[in-house]
Amino acid sequence: MTLAVLASGRGSNLAALLDAFPGDVRLVISDKPDAAALDRAREAGITAAHVPFPKGGRATFEAQVQALLDTHGVTLVLLAGFMRLLSADFTGRWRGRILNIHPSLLPAFPGLHAQQQALDAGAAWSGCTVHFVDAGMDTGDIILQKRVPVLRSDTADTLAARILTAEHEAYPQAVRLVRAGLAFPRPTPDDLRAEFGDQAPPH
Ligand code: GAR
Numbered sequence: 001m002t003l004a005v006l007a008s009g010r011g012s013n014l015a016a017l018l019d020a021f022p023g024d025v026r027l028v029i030s031d032k033p034d035a036a037a038l039d040r041a042r043e044a045g046i047t048a049a050h051v052p053f054p055k056g057g058r059a060t061f062e063a064q065v066q067a068l069l070d071t072h073g074v075t076l077v078l079l080a081g082f083m084r085l086l087s088a089d090f091t092g093r094w095r096g097r098i099l100n101i102h103p104s105l106l107p108a109f110p111g112l113h114a115q116q117q118a119l120d121a122g123a124a125w126s127g128c129t130v131h132f133v134d135a136g137m138d139t140g141d142i143i144l145q146k147r148v149p150v151l152r153s154d155t156a157d158t159l160a161a162r163i164l165t166a167e168h169e170a171y172p173q174a175v176r177l178v179r180a181g182l183a184f185p186r187p188t189p190d191d192l193r194a195e196f197g198d199q200a201p202p203h
Helices: 013-020 038-043 057-069 088-093 112-122 156-179 190-200
Strands: 003-006 027-028 047-050 076-079 099-100 125-132 143-147
Touching: 003 013, 003 057, 013 027, 013 038, 013 156, 027 057, 038 047, 047 156, 057 088, 076 156, 099 156, 112 125, 112 156, 125 156, 143 156
Parallel strands: 003 027, 003 076, 027 047, 076 099
Antiparallel strands: 099 125, 125 143
């Protein structure tokens, strides 16, 4: 499989993916021109593209991203610290072939500041989730989770660091499951009809 990574920031998950799949990541895209992830990609000799995400311009962004994915023959898209929502049109086209990682045990604590949300809720455990991406915020079907303890002494930063170590293991593991054909998104009514015909169970 040919991989592309979309990242908005530091790119430590990108680095873990580059280590785990040398030669397979062919393209890194960021909506932020100064994202460290773009520098990491250039250092690794990988095409690094800044695609701006203008206000109200998601369709333009997605068209540019799709063109780059096509040009590079990408078959699996990995969001790694990519802080934008993608449309139902885009995520539908990539259904089952677009993944994200989030720093909580979803469905708990979606969205921004997931580590602070866990602390505020008094959670004893948190962790990370790798999931298929749909048009919602951190709502897609879950592939794999890793838990870490929340310590009484934790700040959002110390908890984030512990979760990040788990992320760097979880993301490559989830990608291996998808590449091996061992993880799938929940079937749609159309999938069920194709599988069972008239005998399709209710969705
Ligand atoms: C990671 O903790 C990732 O889970 C999180 O951003 C960080 C990116 O770090 N993503 C989200 O919160 C998405 N909802 P990185 O740039 O070092 O990989």
